[in-house]
Amino acid sequence: xxxxxxxxxxxxxxxxxxxxxxxxxxxxxxxxxxxxxxxxxxxxxxxxxxxxxxxxxxxxxxxxxxxxxxxxxxxxxxxxxxxxxxxxxxxxxxxxxxxxxxxxxxxxxxxxxxxxxxxxxxxxxxxxxxxxxxxxxxxxxxxxxxxxxxxxxxxxxxxxxxxxxxxxxxxxxxxxxxxxxxxxxxxxxxxxxxxxxxxxxxxxxxxxxxxxxxxxxxxxxxxxxxxxxxxxxxxxxxxxxxxxxxxxxxxxxxxxxxxxxxxxxxxxxxxxxxxxxxxxxxxxxxxxxxxxxxxxxxxxxxxxxxxxxxxxxxxxxxxxxxxxxxxxxxxxxxxxxxxxxxxxxxxxxxxxxxxxxxxxxxxxxxxxxxxxxxxxxxxxxxxxxxxxxxxxxxxxxxxxxxxxxxxxxxxxx
Numbered sequence: 001x002x003x004x005x006x007x008x009x010x011x012x013x014x015x016x017x018x019x020x021x022x023x024x025x026x027x028x029x030x031x032x033x034x035x036x037x038x039x040x041x042x043x044x045x046x047x048x049x050x051x052x053x054x055x056x057x058x059x060x061x062x063x064x065x066x067x068x069x070x071x072x073x074x075x076x077x078x079x080x081x082x083x084x085x086x087x088x089x090x091x092x093x094x095x096x097x098x099x100x101x102x103x104x105x106x107x108x109x110x111x112x113x114x115x116x117x118x119x120x121x122x123x124x125x126x127x128x129x130x131x132x133x134x135x136x137x138x139x140x141x142x143x144x145x146x147x148x149x150x151x152x153x154x155x156x157x158x159x160x161x162x163x164x165x166x167x168x169x170x171x172x173x174x175x176x177x178x179x180x181x182x183x184x185x186x187x188x189x190x191x192x193x194x195x196x197x198x199x200x201x202x203x204x205x206x207x208x209x210x211x212x213x214x215x216x217x218x219x220x221x222x223x224x225x226x227x228x229x230x231x232x233x234x235x236x237x238x239x240x241x242x243x244x245x246x247x248x249x250x251x252x253x254x255x256x257x258x259x260x261x262x263x264x265x266x267x268x269x270x271x272x273x274x275x276x277x278x279x280x281x282x283x284x285x286x287x288x289x290x291x292x293x294x295x296x297x298x299x300x301x302x303x304x305x306x307x308x309x310x311x312x313x314x315x316x317x318x319x320x321x322x323x324x325x326x327x328x329x330x331x332x333x334x335x336x337x338x339x340x341x342x343x344x345x346x347x348x349x350x351x352x353x354x355x356x357x358x359x360x361x362x363x364x365x366x367x368x369x370x371x372x373x374x375x376x377x378x379x380x381x382x383x384x385x386x387x388x389x390x391x392x393x394x395x396x397x398x399x400x401x402x403x404x405x406x407x408x409x410x411x412x413x
Contacts, residue, residue, distance in 0.1 A: 001259060002014050002030060002326070006052055008320040009039075011040070013032050013319075025312075031067050033060075036058060037056040039322065040053075040323065041053050041055055042081065042322075044086045048066075049062065049063060053080070053082065053100060054081060057080060059072060064327045073110070076118050077105075077121060078102065079103025082128050084098070084099065086098055097109060099141065101132050106123055107121070107153065125151065129144070130146060131174075133182065134155075134175070136177070139156055140153065142175070144170035144171070144184070145170075146169050148168065149166060150170060168187050174214060174216065176219045177216055180196065183236075189205070190205040190207070190224060191203070202236065202237075202239075205236070205241075211227075213225040213253055217233070221234065221242065221302050227253075228247075230247065230253075231256070231288060233308060243309060245309040252291050254291055255289040255323050259286065260284065286299075286309070293318050295317065296311060297313045297314070
């Protein structure tokens with residue numbers, strides 16, 4: 001696996017993670033790309049691709065397996081790229097779509113992997129988009145904005161199906177791994193919401209300082225990072241704090257990600273179990289990044305009261321970090337059940353050539369002007385094209401009208 005981080009100084013850093021992340025080992029620097037001409041504001045990873053958005057109105061695309069900078073795409077809207085998300089269907093190693101939010105409030109949808117064409121630009125937000133999250137089914141998307149709204153996007157029809165006015169600007173939104181929940185960050189409060197037929201507010205996680213980032217460990221445990229440099233772990237079912245690592249960093253946290261999970265320890269070795277839910281939780285390795293330029297690795301044991309977060313390693317980038325992501329290793333951009341062989345390597349090489357060519361083509365175009373006339377967002381997936389069996393693995397089961405059936409409790413303060 002490769003850990004990637006962006007910074008104000010326009011670089012994208014890559015670090016190789018050791019196979020056993022639970023032991024203290026140094027993080028080996030793999031690459032450093034000076035891709036942008038301004039600050040890197042956000043990044044996302046899918047397959048072997050990393051896409052970063054910058055203050056220079058550009059999306060930069062990198063292939064971490066071949067360690068190549070494939071080029072850049074221009075924002076079809078106006079202003080900086082403030083949020084990005086790659087969608088990788090379940091069971092498929094290659095991303096199929098890229099989503100980017102801009103400072104003007106527009107949400108652009110691109111094809112990804114084989115080509116990088118702008119499919120549609122959706123409007124709705126009046127100010128900068130602060131965060132994006134795509135449901136695991138690929139059917140729904142959530143976005144937050146500085147206009148204090150949360151929007152639900154129907155990605156099959158390519159339009160906004162619902163919007164909710166918040167009491168405060170939301171900075172981050174993220175679906176849980178299964179897609180049955182989503183978390184919303186507004187200031188120092190994180191609200192957990194159910195989706196589906198039982199949609200509603202599940203609970204509130206209140207912090208003493210502003211929350212800047214978060215990461216789901218499982219559907220039951222959420223990790224949050226604050227401007228004070230502390231890391232918190234929460235049981236979302238009971239809205240109780242599992243543990244807090246005060247001053248995990250000396251400056252504000254800018255990114256959290258779960259890099260690996262292992263089976264939980266036997267009950268005899270557990271120090272203290274705070275809830276029945278935690279008895280089933282797995283141990284994890286968590287990465288954090290902060291404005292002080294440090295990237296740290298932590299061993300997280302949610303079933304322990306004391307020492308639930310133990311530092312494993314750290315590395316200094318010497319830059320002011322803004323975002324953090326994780327690239328999972330993939331032998332081929334089209335995942336198969338077989339071991340990687342000559343055919344897979346050739347296929348991956350051909351995909352990179354195609355991707356690089358499409359990026360250059362988009363660069364010359366400098367974003368098409370007639371975006372409204374483009375094809376709908378996420379047409380019915382061609383499962384053969386993305387290497388999925390005919391019976392399919394993408395489960396489009398979530399109904400858009402049930403996502404925001406929230407009760408009358410406040411979503412943010």
